[in-house]
Amino acid sequence: MKKPIIKGATLTAVLMLATFACKDKFLDLSPTGTLRGGDSQLSTKSGIESTLISTYAQLNGRGFSRIASSYNWVRGSISGGEANKGSNSGDAGGNSNFTTFQRYELLPTNGDVNDKWRAMYEGISRANTVLRLLPTAGSDVTADDKKRISGEARFLRGHYYFELKRSYNMVPYIDETVDYGTGIELIKNDKDIWPQIEADFKYAQDNLPETSGAAGRANKWAAMAYLAKTYLYEKKYNDAKTLFDQVISSGVTANGKKYALVANYSDAFNAAKDNNEESVFAIQAAANTGDVANSAQELDLNFPYNTGSNGPAGCCGFFAPSFELANSFRVNTNGLPLLDGSYNTGTNQLKNDQGIDSKADFVPDAGPVDPRLDWSIGRRGIPYLDWQVHPGLTWIRDQGFAGPYSPKKFVFYKSQDKTLTDGSSWTDGYSAINYSIIRFADVLLMAAEAEIDATTGSLEKARTYVNQVRTRAANKDAWVKTAAGANAANYVISNYTTAFASKDAARTAVQFERKLELSGEGHRFYDLVRWGVAADVLNKFLAYESPKLSVGYSGAKFTAGKDEYMPIPQAQMDLQSGIFKQNPNY
Missing domain, CATH: 1.25.40.390 (Serine Threonine Protein Phosphatase 5, Tetratricopeptide repeat)
Structure with a gap:
């Protein structure tokens, strides 16, 4: 059996950090099980590492719909014309019908559009929790631990915001300095967040080790590759080239092997060959762990x-x-x-x-x-x-x-x-x-x-x-x-x-x-x-x-100036009582 390298989110049930708070102050109560930065039981190395692992676990969109995964097979491939929804017209119909992604008929009320948003902000809230825990970490957390853990947390936060940016374009930015109980409702989606995404990956690049203790964890080179990818999206080609040159010439996997193409193309998609020298950063999956959410669910x-x-x-x-x-x-x-x-x-x-x-x-x-x-x-x-x-x-x-x-x-x-x-x-x-x-x-x-x-x-x-x-x-x-x-x-x-x-x-x-x-x-x-x-x-x-x-497909049309991004979910618009601005033409 393949050993799980990063296990499932055993803390999912207790990591219920609300992405946005209600404006009514009498509702600003920490729900049972909420983790806050000062919780002593999580300030140990074991507690902080568990919270960090929970942040990795959100990569596959657990707890939300299939579109919530960082493997964007619906939005990236179906909307990209590589595939259609498949099955038949009635399967997975209704409000969250994947057919709407191939026909470019997304609505702000689409449940999958909302689930992608919620899943990414869930990952962000977990990363922010890790970063809020570090200043009060116990004596068993060394300075090197803090450097590495903060690098991993900011790498993951950068990833989740990258997903949000290219999915919805204008989204609110929330970091670990924001009090989840007060003031968060004032954060609008009116600022470009590319600079913050750059900053997270740059921090991760500068603070993560070249190799890591376990496959699946981000290292310096994964952060450098992701920062270069970010620059490419921003059309900062000189900056991207400089970093890609370093990754190609010097980058190594978590196990210290130089990055390379595996000899057989199919091995890049074979569970028995996972975490090979071609894998720069991957969602880790495992079977027969007692929870199918740990798999490629x-x-x-x-x-x-x-x-x-x-x-x-x-x-x-x-x-x-x-x-x-x-x-x-x-x-x-x-x-x-x-x-x-x-x-x-x-x-x-x-x-x-x-x-x-x-x-x-x-x-x-x-x-x-x-x-x-x-x-x-x-x-x-x-x-x-x-x-x-x-x-x-x-x-x-x-x-x-x-x-x-x-x-x-x-x-x-x-x-x-x-x-x-x-x-x-x-x-x-x-x-x-x-x-x-x-x-x-x-x-x-x-x-x-x-x-x-x-x-x-x-x-x-x-x-x-x-x-x-x-x-x-x-x-x-x-x-x-x-x-x-x-x-x-x-x-x-x-x-x-x-x-x-x-x-x-x-x-x-x-x-x-x-x-x-x-x-x-x-x-x-x-x-x-x-x-x-x-x-x-x-x-x-x-x-x-x-x-x-x-x-x-009959009658389907891609509309320039609209369909490049998903709409801001109506559920989030409603929660924020008019603070958010909807994307053009929705």
């Missing part, structure tokens, strides 16, 4: 449907990869992607079994494809990990709504069932697979972006970084194989062998490489927004996808 719906004992979990058909994403893995005969968009035209479109019964004959696409396709998307006729060859229609709940594809990343192997999954609940889908919030391939591609636009950058270095990622994908030993040991499809991939002709050409290549390498990992929507191309790309996506899946 947010992924429990994201498996092929109706698989029985011959497939993983048996439920529920959510997170179905899109036609457009599948087509994107088409390559030319030289193994390079079709950057001109022609992958969505004519015979370049990936052959699929939409509308074809599983008992009918079907031969998978014979054209050249990037080998990452079949580690990223489950499709008929191709081995589905070690379960069986994907049978097509019988594993899809409603092809007319979801399409013909199944998710494949972050799915457990048959050989791991009941050991790296939890069989104590309604599904085996509670697995021990970590989700890397930042992995080294992501760092290389972000660094490539910085090289393109930094005044001291190099297009040639950007090409080198992209080719590092592609070289790993070209490892033939790691390609999906048939039972007879042959390649399961016509895999062709090569590096960019000539210099990028211009900055625009380099951007196109780097941005498309992020789409291929990081598909289904919750990055795509946020990338499109920060690149300033969301409206153009996503409306083209809708025009392509809608005729194929009209039930889920």
